[in-house]
Amino acid sequence: MTTVEQARTTAPFGRLAAAEVRWVLRRPRTLVLFALLALVPVAIGVGIALTGGPGGGDRDGPGLVAAVAGNGLVLPIAALSLALALLLPLTVATAAADALAGEAAHSTLRGLLLAPVGRTRLVAMKGVGVLTVAVVAVLAVAVVGVVTGWIVVGGPSGTMITLSGTTLGLGEALGRVALVAGWTIVQLLAVAAVALAVSAFTEHPLVVLAAVLGGLIVFGVLAAIPSLEWLQPLLLTSGWGAGTDALRDPLPLDGLASSTLRALVYLVLGAAVTVWRMRRRDG
């Protein structure tokens, strides 16, 4: 009896987190989304190879994708920017939807609460799972992007020509890719935190997806209305163009820093609402 009383009342967090990561990475829809994401840089690469590879086609079209043409390491950055518009947020929103609303829909949330996994620990465990999805998704785009860029474009011995016209060495170019990848992960975590908060309120995963995608669209519309310009600093998506700043030389940090700060605010608010709600939610 006394040994029972002294035994732990909740499972070790490492074991919970490991089980959560295993669960997340085995879910078929997550794997399908990872595969789709890996196709984004491949599609860009194929497009460039077909329309005008290095030394051919018209190079005078401006823009990001055109810049990739002679310039392999721009491809992962272009692919991340492109995926951040819809596919990456969709991926983390799916993970967040499954994390709480999906578990509730399958009646498995009750099992976790009865085990018991403490309610705050449950949110932390789910956070680890969603973080894993965000990291793997961004890595899928970045790594496949680097490899595709290297195969399709080759690039003049692994250097990167910036939008500003200067040339970066391989090491610094890869550093720029890593910087954009990290920045993208932080932006996605902001989306994920808000999605988890919605997920904590519903047992319909689709509500979470609709909320996140609807939110992205509404933010896009608000950002396009000139008279609402004062709203810009509040909108998460208004900083999402900053990823391509990494293609300039010298590196302008203003946009990256302010958008990261904004994402962190969303992250903290989303996490707080999620914890608040999960501590009260019926199992």
Added chain:
Amino acid sequence: MTAATSAPQPVTAAPGDAVAARVRGLRKTFGATVAIDDVDLDVPAGAVLGMLGPNGSGKTTLIRMLLGLTRPTAGTVELLGHTGWDLAAALPDVGALVEGPGFHPFLTGRDNLLRCAAAEPRLVGDARGPVDAALERVGLADAARRRYRGYSLGMKQRLGLAAALLVPRRLVVLDEPTNGLDPAGTRDVRRVVAELRDAGATVLLSSHLLAEVEAVCSHVAVLQTGTLLVAGELAALLDADAGGLVVSTPDVDDAIAALRAAGAPAHRAEGGVAVPPGPLEAPQIVAALVGAGVAVWEVHRRRAHLEELFARLTEEDA
């Protein structure tokens, strides 16, 4: 109606020892609907308590409050000696199958259980042994490596039972455990409940299958429209409800006349004449019948069944 609570239980011993679970003044409302209305109930340690009630009588709501899944509107819950904010501290020793099994369709039964096992505080070391043992215990060993998606209703129910039995428990709560089970599955549940009882665990079982409850339970609690009608030891409740004789005779009218003349209230019943408990004892009744020249095939004491008790309790209120 709430007066008849917890009748024949010696539950005045030290709290937390004599009872595995205790609720006092428990009430739950959803808007204007009263789901549970001022319920007092003790689940004695070591008992197998069957909770009975028509659909919508509040059985599941009561269980959910007992396990801390839903907050009571009013009243207190005590679970294995833990109350209030501390209630979750009792849960590692509680196995539960509430509102049907919940698992992920894309995982096999075994992988689903391994995921449950990772969250079990009482489980240390390799989870595969306990998981396989639990699967064996509920008769799912052969289907363990099939995806949950393909499980039949009964197999899903068995897996839910296995999750409740992953580690040794002091209290097991089973909400409609025989739902969807074939007769063999029902027998398996009965066997598992008996094993748990023999191991000293307390079992709280909700069901609408009266025969099932009568077969496995030592105690019953009857709920109707959120009110506890009666609770106590099954044998004592049935004894209190039993009594009277049934007389098998071809001369029903004569027998009734003879008995009424002798002062016993008799009436026509299936199989002959029923004699409710009255002033006359059995030998005097037989003597009265024989004295009146009534042919008697058989006289036996009417045994009360849970079904009759239940019907009487739930219908007299309606």
